[in-house]
Amino acid sequence: MTATPLRLDDFLPYRLSVTSNLVSDHVAGAYRSLFGLSVPEWRLVAVLAEADGLSQAAIGERTRMDKVSVSRAARALEGRGLVTRLADARDARARALSLTDAGRGLHALVAPRAKAMEAAIFACLDPAEATQLKVLLARVEASLTAADPTAGSAADKK
Amino acid sequence: MTATPLRLDDFLPYRLSVTSNLVSDHVAGAYRSLFGLSVPEWRLVAVLAEADGLSQAAIGERTRMDKVSVSRAARALEGRGLVTRLADARDARARALSLTDAGRGLHALVAPRAKAMEAAIFACLDPAEATQLKVLLARVEASLTAADPTAGSAADKK
DNA sequence: TGATATTGGTATCAACTGAAACCATTTGTG
């Protein structure tokens, strides 16, 4: 028996990559043109709005960005007066990141816009389908990180 | 009423990006270490195995890669003796790409491996779910490309 | 306590990517 030939169009890693890039480009363009934010910067703002005072390492873990990206985004945002990076009293190496008032203001501006974009992009799915999509993606992600614990983490590679 | 706050972990563009990057990295690492192929190169081989003799522009359309990436991948593969690029008799600008025997041989090696990886990565989904995932992704992709016809195409920008 | 390994964060560098400029050819269109 011949194995069914591989059709690129049916190949899930390919499909996933194409769709994801399409969405990313779309969203990234909006952040950039409307707010001058890169995606890493936006992620940082978003996560700090949820949990203030995180260290860069903690942010890296939550957002699955590597520490170099976090560092760059953090400095850029600090330069724009959107976040502060206070020395941590307990650990002189670490810096606790917080949104400034300006940062909080920006977040208040960006967040609704982001939700609107999400709604627009995924308007082609009904709510149950959108949930289903999230669930499936989460399962894939979990299984993949379980298989390779070092994958995508911000932890130093051995 | 206060809008529900944006939780990054629930934000679909973010989820999609994280999962896709995880899968991509996983797969790309395998292509590279096992066969010395980059993802663009692998896509080119895969698409030529399905339809031989395509022009680079046609490949770009099918794989959603821009023409620079296609050009680079094509030249790299030609350099390795995996594809030929014959001058098209009808259009002296175009080149018809074909897999050489070696290219075909490599594809015969890579394809099963790719399918096995796909199976392993998505083993956490039952077949119906995998299909559902493809369907949902395709819908998102279609709606997004309909909204912005220039997105992701290899066509020259105006 | 000192030696060693770890960890938070930054700097550096090489690779990848895509936009724009470019060349050569082909396709309109008068």
Place this chain on the structure above:
DNA sequence: CACAAATGGTTTCAGTTGATACCAATATCA
């Protein structure tokens, strides 16, 4: 036919990215 516009491909260049090396501070442990 001639000339503008469009198309296939390549080159160039600038921006982004992540691996690696690195520095400083902390943790571990004899």
